[in-house]
Amino acid sequence: MKILCVCLIGMILDWIFGDPVWLYHPVRIIGKWISFLEKILRKFAGDQEGNEKKLLIAGGILWILVILASAAVPMGILYLAEKFSPCAAFVLECFWCYQLLAARSLGKESKKVYKKLIQDDLSEARLAVSMIVGRDTENLTVEGVTKAAVETVAENTNDGVIAPLIYMLIGGPILGFVYKAVNTMDSMLGYKNEKYLYFGRVAAKMDDVAGFIPARISALLMILASCLLGMDGKNALWIWKRDQRKHASPNAAQTEAVCAGALQVQLAGDAWYFGKKHEKDTIGDPIRDIEPRDILRSEKLMIGTEVLTFLLFSGIRLFF
Template sequence: MSILMACTVGVILDMIFGDPVWLYHPVRLIGRLITVLERGFRRICSDEDPEKENHKLLIAGRVFCIMVPVISAGIPAFILLGVRQFRPEAAFVLECFWCYQLLAARSLKAESRRVYDRLKDHDLPGARKAVSMIVGRDTQALDERGVTKAAVETVAENTSDGVTAPLFYMMIGGPILGFFYKAVNTMDSMVGYKNEKYLYFGRAAAKFDDLMNYIPARISAWLMIASAFLLRMDGANAYRIYKRDRRKHASPNAAQTEAVCAGALRVQLAGNAYYFGKLYEKEYIGDDLRPVEAEDILRAGQLMDGTEILMLVMCAVLRYMILAFI
């Protein structure tokens, strides 16, 4: 029951306050750990023979993707265990606070809202800069429609990665399992690229992230469809586009919530994009039933909130049912 309470408090605090910017965020600590370990592994794997070096990097990447989440979850587990032995009530407060920190709904909405505000002020350079803070693609040449699409897509995709997936794992194993998930997800965002630098070292991290997100992404998509109906968006079209376009992405998980969002908003997302100066061809997701507009950024945020609440309710009911039969 303490896990359920801690997660509920965490969701409420995140919705009200967002990330506590006055405190160093644990994900940044995980990021520093990733940077330090990657630097060390690359030194060890350095070899004059490119083939030997690539083989070493492949093996090192597998060790790396085990070490990072184990350390990232192990340290908080050790701290929590120590606090619990002396002050159980303090341990519960710490669990609530960590659950709060590991969720990113309010901060994601705030960042996307900056894009919306710049667009409404007709400040395209400002909108490009704002959206560059939350997407990985090149934004310098995006027009107003491209900026809007990028913002909507990142809110839709991160509904799972940044909100419902960590909540899903925290409802199973509390903030410790939440830290494990966030470490895997952060690894993927930092080294899980298929470019020359990370093709070998980051391969295991990318696959591990795909595995961790496989179930949460699909649950999130179905809950987002339900949220579309509840919010009086086009739930029927959300279901139709989800069934048709949920596999239109190189990642097995990324298009799950993105397809639902495109259908619910009756817009077309995705398509070709530039990353690090290179054009990547992507399929479109959704039908171009109407032009995408700035308000769609806010609507995507509403879908995210609805999906998060439904995930919390669903997991709470399942936990209660399981505990009732034990």
């Protein structure tokens, strides 16, 4: 029951306040720890040529050390807080749950893009969307900017909201920290380039493992949310079944496919990264042209999915 309470309070705080930018975020601390370990372990592993196995092992050691620290540090702090005051420990857990969710922040950043688009300020819309996507944005059209924003909200519905919430509903904020550590390592190391192909392989694969079940739960609950919100739930289900594997990651296209189907638009397709064109499959069918208001609709889907996730796991915890 305590876990349900801290998660619910964390969700509500996130909806109201968003990311507390005035405070050093724990994920940034995890990121600093990853960077520190990478520098040390690369010295032992050596350069890329001829040291692929060493780099793979070094990346695995880094993953283990980051996970251990991400669990042990908050556990230690929580233990001390419990000794001081159970009430203080409860407040701390609520605050951590709040910090580990990103629904308000994701919605806030996507709304910046929406506002610039409806003001017909394409250059500022491109700038706003560049803050939340990794692709080149300087030549994007209105349609391109809108698609980029919707795709980001759809994909990060799982990574930034539903997956951490599921882990916290299972094991409290400690397990939430472990998931965020796995996700952060993938964000920092999980690239298929010369520098990280071997060193970051464990981080990339373990993120796929950690997100596999939550991504599919997210997709199914988003389909239900689309029905409850008056969107095209039937098409969401069809597109999810058809297009859920149209991504290099086994998890990334899950919620993106549902969102495309629910909104009756086509997402993904070719994109430019660092001046180079990358050919990608499209997701969804262009039943209608995408429009700026689809950014707001994708946010509604995200919040609806989050609420359904909490209700589902609350029911499981209470009755089983």
